[in-house]
Amino acid sequence: MSETVTALKNAHYDAGIAEVSEIGPLGMITIRGDLDAPFVRKVAKKVTGVERPERGMCNSEGGAGIAWMSPDELLLMCPHAQVPDVLARLHAAFEDTHTLAANVSGARAVFRVDGPHAREVLAKLAPVDLAPEKFTPGMFRRTRVGQVPAAIWLRADGSFQIFCFRSVAQYMFDLLKAAAQPGSEVGYFPPESGVNREKV
Amino acid sequence: MLILTCPCCHVTAEETEFHAGGEAHLKRIGPDGAEGEFESYLFMRQNPKGVHLERWRHVYGCGKWFHLARDTATLEVFGAYSAQTTSPPDHIRSAIQEKHPEWQWQGAS
Numbered sequence: 141m142s143e144t145v146t147a148l149k150n151a152h153y154d155a156g157i158a159e160v161s162e163i164g165p166l167g168m169i170t171i172r173g174d175l176d177a178p179f180v181r182k183v184a185k186k187v188t189g190v191e192r193p194e195r196g197m198c199n200s201e202g203g204a205g206i207a208w209m210s211p212d213e214l215l216l217m218c219p220h221a222q223v224p225d226v227l228a229r230l231h232a233a234f235e236d237t238h239t240l241a242a243n244v245s246g247a248r249a250v251f252r253v254d255g256p257h258a259r260e261v262l263a264k265l266a267p268v269d270l271a272p273e274k275f276t277p278g279m280f281r282r283t284r285v286g287q288v289p290a291a292i293w294l295r296a297d298g299s300f301q302i303f304c305f306r307s308v309a310q311y312m313f314d315l316l317k318a319a320a321q322p323g324s325e326v327g328y329f330p331p332e333s334g335v336n337r338e339k340v
Numbered sequence: 341m342l343i344l345t346c347p348c349c350h351v352t353a354e355e356t357e358f359h360a361g362g363e364a365h366l367k368r369i370g371p372d373g374a375e376g377e378f379e380s381y382l383f384m385r386q387n388p389k390g391v392h393l394e395r396w397r398h399v400y401g402c403g404k405w406f407h408l409a410r411d412t413a414t415l416e417v418f419g420a421y422s423a424q425t426t427s428p429p430d431h432i433r434s435a436i437q438e439k440h441p442e443w444q445w446q447g448a449s
Binding site: 196 | 403
Protein backbone atom coordinates (compact mmCIF):
# COMPACT_ATOMS: atom_id res chain seq x y z
CA MET A 141 0.00 0.00 0.00
CA SER A 142 1.18 3.53 -0.72
CA GLU A 143 2.45 5.68 2.11
CA THR A 144 -0.14 7.97 3.67
CA VAL A 145 0.92 11.61 3.75
CA THR A 146 -0.99 14.44 5.39
CA ALA A 147 -1.45 17.70 3.52
CA LEU A 148 1.40 19.56 5.23
CA LYS A 149 3.46 16.60 6.45
CA ASN A 150 2.55 17.35 10.07
CA ALA A 151 3.80 20.94 9.99
CA HIS A 152 4.34 22.43 13.43
CA TYR A 153 4.57 25.95 14.83
CA ASP A 154 5.40 26.70 18.46
CA ALA A 155 7.08 30.10 18.34
CA GLY A 156 3.89 32.00 19.17
CA ILE A 157 1.27 32.29 21.90
CA ALA A 158 -0.18 28.87 21.06
CA GLU A 159 1.11 25.69 19.58
CA VAL A 160 -0.27 24.93 16.12
CA SER A 161 0.28 21.53 14.58
CA GLU A 162 -1.14 19.55 11.76
CA ILE A 163 -2.05 16.16 13.11
CA GLY A 164 -2.88 12.95 11.41
CA PRO A 165 -3.28 10.99 9.35
CA LEU A 166 -6.61 10.60 11.06
CA GLY A 167 -9.24 8.14 9.90
CA MET A 168 -12.47 10.00 9.11
CA ILE A 169 -15.72 8.50 7.87
CA THR A 170 -18.84 10.43 7.02
CA ILE A 171 -22.17 8.86 7.91
CA ARG A 172 -25.30 10.36 6.40
CA GLY A 173 -28.78 9.15 7.14
CA ASP A 174 -31.43 9.23 9.81
CA LEU A 175 -29.36 9.91 12.93
CA ASP A 176 -32.24 9.11 15.26
CA ALA A 177 -32.70 5.63 13.83
CA PRO A 178 -31.81 3.13 16.56
CA PHE A 179 -29.60 1.10 14.21
CA VAL A 180 -27.43 4.15 13.42
CA ARG A 181 -26.85 4.77 17.12
CA LYS A 182 -26.15 1.11 17.72
CA VAL A 183 -23.76 0.63 14.81
CA ALA A 184 -21.88 3.89 15.49
CA LYS A 185 -21.43 2.86 19.11
CA LYS A 186 -20.32 -0.61 18.12
CA VAL A 187 -17.56 0.47 15.73
CA THR A 188 -16.21 3.41 17.76
CA GLY A 189 -17.03 2.50 21.35
CA VAL A 190 -18.62 5.90 22.04
CA GLU A 191 -22.26 6.99 22.12
CA ARG A 192 -23.73 9.04 19.30
CA PRO A 193 -23.28 12.65 20.48
CA GLU A 194 -26.13 15.08 20.98
CA ARG A 195 -26.56 18.07 18.69
CA GLY A 196 -23.42 20.22 18.43
CA MET A 197 -21.25 17.85 20.43
CA CYS A 198 -18.44 15.37 19.89
CA ASN A 199 -17.81 12.21 21.92
CA SER A 200 -14.40 10.62 21.91
CA GLU A 201 -12.35 8.03 23.63
CA GLY A 202 -8.75 7.30 22.78
CA GLY A 203 -8.30 7.51 19.01
CA ALA A 204 -11.97 7.06 18.21
CA GLY A 205 -14.82 9.51 18.28
CA ILE A 206 -18.08 10.66 16.77
CA ALA A 207 -18.91 14.27 15.96
CA TRP A 208 -22.35 15.71 15.16
CA MET A 209 -22.03 17.54 11.84
CA SER A 210 -25.62 18.35 10.86
CA PRO A 211 -29.11 16.94 11.44
CA ASP A 212 -28.32 14.09 9.05
CA GLU A 213 -24.54 13.79 9.21
CA LEU A 214 -21.99 12.33 11.61
CA LEU A 215 -18.22 12.36 11.40
CA LEU A 216 -16.71 9.18 12.71
CA MET A 217 -13.04 9.24 13.72
CA CYS A 218 -10.76 6.25 14.11
CA PRO A 219 -7.08 5.38 13.72
CA HIS A 220 -6.18 5.76 10.05
CA ALA A 221 -5.09 2.13 9.63
CA GLN A 222 -8.50 0.89 10.76
CA VAL A 223 -10.53 2.80 8.16
CA PRO A 224 -10.97 -0.07 5.63
CA ASP A 225 -12.05 -2.40 8.42
CA VAL A 226 -14.47 0.07 10.03
CA LEU A 227 -15.90 1.01 6.64
CA ALA A 228 -16.50 -2.63 5.76
CA ARG A 229 -18.35 -3.13 9.02
CA LEU A 230 -20.46 -0.01 8.43
CA HIS A 231 -21.31 -1.04 4.88
CA ALA A 232 -22.34 -4.46 6.08
CA ALA A 233 -24.52 -2.96 8.82
CA PHE A 234 -26.13 -0.32 6.59
CA GLU A 235 -26.65 -2.66 3.67
CA ASP A 236 -30.44 -2.53 3.41
CA THR A 237 -30.94 1.01 4.66
CA HIS A 238 -30.80 4.46 3.12
CA THR A 239 -27.57 5.35 4.92
CA LEU A 240 -24.23 6.42 3.54
CA ALA A 241 -20.78 5.68 4.95
CA ALA A 242 -17.86 7.16 3.03
CA ASN A 243 -14.17 7.45 3.73
CA VAL A 244 -13.21 11.15 3.80
CA SER A 245 -9.82 10.77 5.51
CA GLY A 246 -7.97 12.02 2.45
CA ALA A 247 -10.36 14.91 1.86
CA ARG A 248 -9.66 16.70 5.11
CA ALA A 249 -6.79 18.25 7.03
CA VAL A 250 -6.80 18.32 10.82
CA PHE A 251 -5.02 20.80 13.08
CA ARG A 252 -4.50 21.03 16.82
CA VAL A 253 -4.22 24.37 18.58
CA ASP A 254 -2.91 23.98 22.08
CA GLY A 255 -1.82 26.15 24.98
CA PRO A 256 -3.31 28.71 27.37
CA HIS A 257 -4.12 31.12 24.53
CA ALA A 258 -5.63 28.56 22.16
CA ARG A 259 -9.13 29.92 22.77
CA GLU A 260 -8.01 33.41 21.84
CA VAL A 261 -6.36 32.27 18.63
CA LEU A 262 -9.62 30.70 17.44
CA ALA A 263 -11.73 33.62 18.65
CA LYS A 264 -9.75 35.93 16.36
CA LEU A 265 -10.64 33.87 13.32
CA ALA A 266 -14.14 32.45 13.71
CA PRO A 267 -17.49 34.26 14.19
CA VAL A 268 -18.28 32.08 17.18
CA ASP A 269 -18.81 33.01 20.82
CA LEU A 270 -15.81 31.26 22.33
CA ALA A 271 -16.31 32.59 25.87
CA PRO A 272 -15.29 29.84 28.29
CA GLU A 273 -18.82 29.57 29.71
CA LYS A 274 -20.37 29.43 26.24
CA PHE A 275 -18.02 27.13 24.37
CA THR A 276 -17.30 24.24 26.68
CA PRO A 277 -15.23 21.06 26.28
CA GLY A 278 -16.89 18.47 24.06
CA MET A 279 -18.59 21.06 21.86
CA PHE A 280 -18.21 20.75 18.12
CA ARG A 281 -19.09 23.67 15.88
CA ARG A 282 -19.03 23.93 12.10
CA THR A 283 -18.30 27.46 11.09
CA ARG A 284 -16.01 29.67 9.08
CA VAL A 285 -12.34 30.20 9.97
CA GLY A 286 -11.02 33.16 8.04
CA GLN A 287 -12.40 32.58 4.56
CA VAL A 288 -12.84 28.82 4.61
CA PRO A 289 -15.36 26.42 6.12
CA ALA A 290 -14.09 24.49 9.11
CA ALA A 291 -15.20 22.62 12.19
CA ILE A 292 -13.92 23.46 15.65
CA TRP A 293 -13.86 20.89 18.41
CA LEU A 294 -12.86 21.75 21.96
CA ARG A 295 -11.33 18.61 23.42
CA ALA A 296 -11.58 17.58 27.04
CA ASP A 297 -7.93 18.56 27.62
CA GLY A 298 -8.63 22.16 26.56
CA SER A 299 -6.96 21.98 23.15
CA PHE A 300 -8.83 22.75 19.95
CA GLN A 301 -9.01 20.41 16.99
CA ILE A 302 -9.81 22.00 13.65
CA PHE A 303 -11.06 20.16 10.58
CA CYS A 304 -10.96 21.72 7.13
CA PHE A 305 -10.72 20.66 3.53
CA ARG A 306 -7.32 19.35 2.55
CA SER A 307 -7.13 21.80 -0.33
CA VAL A 308 -7.10 24.75 2.09
CA ALA A 309 -4.70 23.20 4.60
CA GLN A 310 -1.88 25.62 3.84
CA TYR A 311 -4.22 28.61 4.15
CA MET A 312 -5.52 27.30 7.47
CA PHE A 313 -2.02 26.71 8.83
CA ASP A 314 -0.83 30.17 7.78
CA LEU A 315 -3.94 31.73 9.27
CA LEU A 316 -3.51 29.95 12.61
CA LYS A 317 0.17 30.87 12.65
CA ALA A 318 -0.65 34.54 12.06
CA ALA A 319 -3.28 34.53 14.79
CA ALA A 320 -0.81 32.88 17.17
CA GLN A 321 2.18 35.08 16.39
CA PRO A 322 4.34 36.18 19.34
CA GLY A 323 3.02 39.12 21.34
CA SER A 324 -0.49 38.87 19.92
CA GLU A 325 -2.25 38.04 23.19
CA VAL A 326 -5.52 39.94 23.47
CA GLY A 327 -6.28 39.01 27.06
CA TYR A 328 -10.02 39.10 26.49
CA PHE A 329 -10.79 35.81 28.18
CA PRO A 330 -9.83 35.71 31.87
CA PRO A 331 -6.95 33.24 32.12
CA GLU A 332 -8.33 31.43 35.16
CA SER A 333 -11.57 30.57 33.39
CA GLY A 334 -9.88 29.57 30.17
CA VAL A 335 -7.70 26.54 29.93
CA ASN A 336 -7.15 25.35 33.45
CA ARG A 337 -3.67 24.07 33.05
CA GLU A 338 -0.12 25.08 32.31
CA LYS A 339 1.32 24.69 28.86
CA VAL A 340 2.83 21.23 28.61
CA MET B 341 -25.29 42.81 10.93
CA LEU B 342 -27.93 40.13 11.20
CA ILE B 343 -27.80 37.52 13.93
CA LEU B 344 -29.68 34.44 12.77
CA THR B 345 -30.58 31.16 14.42
CA CYS B 346 -30.64 28.19 12.11
CA PRO B 347 -33.84 26.17 12.73
CA CYS B 348 -32.06 22.99 11.62
CA CYS B 349 -28.96 22.89 13.83
CA HIS B 350 -30.10 25.60 16.31
CA VAL B 351 -26.80 27.44 16.04
CA THR B 352 -26.99 31.20 16.48
CA ALA B 353 -24.47 32.96 14.30
CA GLU B 354 -23.95 36.19 12.47
CA GLU B 355 -24.81 36.58 8.82
CA THR B 356 -21.40 35.78 7.32
CA GLU B 357 -21.94 32.15 8.29
CA PHE B 358 -25.11 32.12 6.16
CA HIS B 359 -25.94 32.83 2.56
CA ALA B 360 -29.06 34.61 1.38
CA GLY B 361 -31.13 32.76 -1.20
CA GLY B 362 -33.61 35.43 -2.27
CA GLU B 363 -37.35 35.76 -1.92
CA ALA B 364 -39.23 32.87 -0.34
CA HIS B 365 -42.41 31.08 -1.43
CA LEU B 366 -42.10 31.58 -5.16
CA LYS B 367 -44.81 29.89 -7.17
CA ARG B 368 -43.18 27.84 -9.88
CA ILE B 369 -44.46 28.28 -13.42
CA GLY B 370 -44.22 25.10 -15.44
CA PRO B 371 -44.23 24.39 -19.19
CA ASP B 372 -47.95 25.21 -19.39
CA GLY B 373 -47.50 28.74 -18.11
CA ALA B 374 -47.71 31.83 -20.29
CA GLU B 375 -44.49 33.58 -21.31
CA GLY B 376 -45.23 36.60 -19.17
CA GLU B 377 -45.87 34.42 -16.10
CA PHE B 378 -42.66 32.52 -16.69
CA GLU B 379 -40.72 35.75 -17.02
CA SER B 380 -42.04 37.08 -13.75
CA TYR B 381 -41.36 33.74 -12.02
CA LEU B 382 -37.75 33.93 -13.21
CA PHE B 383 -36.97 37.59 -12.81
CA MET B 384 -39.55 39.63 -10.93
CA ARG B 385 -38.90 39.88 -7.22
CA GLN B 386 -40.38 41.89 -4.42
CA ASN B 387 -38.09 44.42 -2.84
CA PRO B 388 -40.04 45.65 0.16
CA LYS B 389 -38.93 48.16 2.72
CA GLY B 390 -40.17 46.37 5.80
CA VAL B 391 -41.34 42.81 6.35
CA HIS B 392 -39.79 40.31 3.98
CA LEU B 393 -39.77 36.52 3.77
CA GLU B 394 -36.53 35.08 2.46
CA ARG B 395 -34.68 31.85 1.88
CA TRP B 396 -31.34 31.42 3.61
CA ARG B 397 -28.75 28.68 3.76
CA HIS B 398 -26.51 27.87 6.71
CA VAL B 399 -23.65 27.54 4.29
CA TYR B 400 -20.69 27.36 6.68
CA GLY B 401 -22.59 25.29 9.24
CA CYS B 402 -25.00 22.43 8.76
CA GLY B 403 -25.57 23.32 5.10
CA LYS B 404 -29.37 23.33 5.35
CA TRP B 405 -31.80 25.74 3.72
CA PHE B 406 -34.45 27.49 5.79
CA HIS B 407 -36.91 30.35 5.65
CA LEU B 408 -36.53 33.62 7.49
CA ALA B 409 -38.93 36.46 8.26
CA ARG B 410 -37.22 39.79 8.85
CA ASP B 411 -37.59 43.51 8.47
CA THR B 412 -35.36 44.89 5.72
CA ALA B 413 -35.41 48.38 7.19
CA THR B 414 -34.65 47.67 10.85
CA LEU B 415 -32.95 44.28 10.36
CA GLU B 416 -35.26 42.88 13.05
CA VAL B 417 -35.61 39.11 12.74
CA PHE B 418 -39.12 37.78 13.38
CA GLY B 419 -38.15 34.15 13.18
CA ALA B 420 -36.76 31.31 11.13
CA TYR B 421 -38.83 28.37 9.97
CA SER B 422 -38.55 25.16 8.01
CA ALA B 423 -37.76 25.19 4.30
CA GLN B 424 -40.34 22.43 3.85
CA THR B 425 -43.30 24.81 3.93
CA THR B 426 -45.21 26.66 1.23
CA SER B 427 -46.45 29.46 3.48
CA PRO B 428 -45.26 31.12 6.69
CA PRO B 429 -46.47 29.20 9.78
CA ASP B 430 -48.84 30.80 12.29
CA HIS B 431 -46.22 31.60 14.94
CA ILE B 432 -44.20 33.56 12.37
CA ARG B 433 -47.29 35.45 11.17
CA SER B 434 -48.24 36.41 14.70
CA ALA B 435 -44.66 37.48 15.51
CA ILE B 436 -44.74 39.80 12.49
CA GLN B 437 -48.24 41.10 13.24
CA GLU B 438 -47.25 41.98 16.77
CA LYS B 439 -44.95 44.64 15.30
CA HIS B 440 -46.84 45.31 12.07
CA PRO B 441 -50.57 44.76 12.76
CA GLU B 442 -51.48 45.76 9.22
CA TRP B 443 -49.19 43.17 7.62
CA GLN B 444 -50.83 40.36 5.66
CA TRP B 445 -49.15 37.61 3.74
CA GLN B 446 -49.86 38.14 0.05
CA GLY B 447 -49.60 34.47 -0.85
CA ALA B 448 -47.04 32.71 -2.99
CA SER B 449 -45.99 34.88 -5.90
